[in-house]
Amino acid sequence: MSINNLERNYKKNTKHSNLLYQKSLKFFPGGISHNIRFFTPYPFCVKEATGKYLVDVDSNTYTDYWMGHWALILGHSPQNVSLALSKQVKNGTLYGTVNSLSIELAETIQRLMPKAEKLRFATTGSEATMYAVRLARAATRKKIVAKIIGGWHGFNSSLLESVNYPFEINEGLGLDVDNKYIKSIPFNDLDTSLQLLNNVKEELACIIVEPILGGAGCITPNNDYLQGLQEFSKKNNIIFILDEIVTGFRLSIHGAYKMFKLDPDLFTLGKIAGGGLPIGIVCGKNEILSLSNPNDKTNKNLICSIGGGTFSANPVTMTAGLKTLEFLQNNKKIVYSKINELGAYTRKELQKIFDENNADVKITGIGSLFNVHFLNNNVREINNATDVALADKEKLRKYHFALISKHKIFFLPSKMGAISYQHSKVDIDKLLNSTRSIIESKIL
Ligand SMILES: Cc1ncc(COP(=O)(O)O)c(C=O)c1O
Numbered sequence: 001m002s003i004n005n006l007e008r009n010y011k012k013n014t015k016h017s018n019l020l021y022q023k024s025l026k027f028f029p030g031g032i033s034h035n036i037r038f039f040t041p042y043p044f045c046v047k048e049a050t051g052k053y054l055v056d057v058d059s060n061t062y063t064d065y066w067m068g069h070w071a072l073i074l075g076h077s078p079q080n081v082s083l084a085l086s087k088q089v090k091n092g093t094l095y096g097t098v099n100s101l102s103i104e105l106a107e108t109i110q111r112l113m114p115k116a117e118k119l120r121f122a123t124t125g126s127e128a129t130m131y132a133v134r135l136a137r138a139a140t141r142k143k144i145v146a147k148i149i150g151g152w153h154g155f156n157s158s159l160l161e162s163v164n165y166p167f168e169i170n171e172g173l174g175l176d177v178d179n180k181y182i183k184s185i186p187f188n189d190l191d192t193s194l195q196l197l198n199n200v201k202e203e204l205a206c207i208i209v210e211p212i213l214g215g216a217g218c219i220t221p222n223n224d225y226l227q228g229l230q231e232f233s234k235k236n237n238i239i240f241i242l243d244e245i246v247t248g249f250r251l252s253i254h255g256a257y258k259m260f261k262l263d264p265d266l267f268t269l270g271k272i273a274g275g276g277l278p279i280g281i282v283c284g285k286n287e288i289l290s291l292s293n294p295n296d297k298t299n300k301n302l303i304c305s306i307g308g309g310t311f312s313a314n315p316v317t318m319t320a321g322l323k324t325l326e327f328l329q330n331n332k333k334i335v336y337s338k339i340n341e342l343g344a345y346t347r348k349e350l351q352k353i354f355d356e357n358n359a360d361v362k363i364t365g366i367g368s369l370f371n372v373h374f375l376n377n378n379v380r381e382i383n384n385a386t387d388v389a390l391a392d393k394e395k396l397r398k399y400h401f402a403l404i405s406k407h408k409i410f411f412l413p414s415k416m417g418a419i420s421y422q423h424s425k426v427d428i429d430k431l432l433n434s435t436r437s438i439i440e441s442k443i444l
Contacts, residue, residue, distance in 0.1 A: 001443055003443060006405040009406065011041065014056060017045040017056055018041075024045075036412060044057075044062075050075075051422045052075050052420060052422040060408060063408065066417070066418070073328070073339070073421060074422070075421060076276075076422075078324075078327070078421075081323045088315055088316055094310075101315045102121060109269070109281070109283070117283075117284065117289070119283045119289070120289065120292060120312075121313040122279070123280060124278060124279075127154075129159055131306035132243075134305075135282065136206035136239035138291045138304035143181045143205060144182070146185055146197055147159055147209070148385075150162065150384065151213065151243075152213075153268075160179075162184035165386065183204070185197065185207075186384055187209075187385065188384050189383075190225050193225075204238050206233075206240070206266075207233055207240055210245075210247070211247045212247055214246040216384075216388055217364065217385065217387075217388035219364055219382060219388070226262055230264070240266075243267070244256055244268060245268050245269060246271060248269040248271070249328060250272055252336065252367075265284055265285050266288060266289075267283050268280065273324075274317050339367070342428055346419065350372065354435075357436075362375055370416060371415070373391045374395035375392070397413045400412075403431075403435075409430070409434055
């Protein structure tokens, strides 16, 4: 089956989605509310989701590996969360005041991640990373922020730099001209990173890094990379920020920092911590977070003014987060061993299928996360975002689109997949068989 046939097939099966997408274009620039949600010829339109499934308006049912931007570790609308939410919505959706649920969620997070000495709740991950950077600048009274080439920390303006290949040109209109206070460093290349950092260390406020490069392609860190950055930070009084918005509660219930034996000054959480509702959290050392305390008079009323915002710590998100973390905590052995074993099985078997068919592919990932990279003459290894960008992304898009169109398996084209507690070996075997059939039908 050719890609044209796949598109024809997709269009035949998603007529209502097509009509709604044309309507969507009248309201939203590009017809979408998040840049990455568009894919050609048009994205299907979802009407409902439960467990591991998404159902579109034409009643196609997809096994979902996008899982709400990788946030839904327990699947769509898990029963314990839905039941608690239906009670909570009758009991207030936005108090706009201090509330006990937010204290309970903070207490739960701190118990699981003791390095969260203090926390501030916000509504998106983008805000959390923006506040983390602002706190770091406040704590050091320095301006330069080091980030990873290809690192994604949301749409906050300070970190919208070196996100898209070739990682050198301005990320877009409306940003500060060439973001002169950002220093971009290459993931997994410690020597070059340290050299670049060394050049700016006098002015360097912080280094922000995702433990796993997620949005850039699902790349794990080399042995000493994260430790090396942390060591440099400690030695030079630079704030070390770990962006755990994807990895927090996914790689382990205690976060990637525990797994990689790291000691971040600040770290950010989001996604899973909100149990399927909007959240962002900046956490970390008391002495740094306390710079945002509006009642602290020792600073001559000069505080680091970070938000929260109208919807921060709303009782609905707090309830969903609490119920999700409660479930993860009470069932941590079965949840994490299940999703991590399925992840390992997926990576191993996918690699085997591509190898057996002489397809030049590298599977990356860790725990319940994985992605496929089609290698070529220029790219033989996947160690950083440049490797991902120079690999054959068109083949990856075709592969993911073939899964959607022909096999009703959903990955957001080119993005990594996430396994939830709802997935089973039967689902993974279906993914493996579908992959085999796609390779054999010479679509790629
Ligand atoms: C590592 C990381 N940080 C921050 C963000 C931004 O979070 P949000 O989309 O909730 O603003 C994301 C989103 O995917 C992310 O992957």
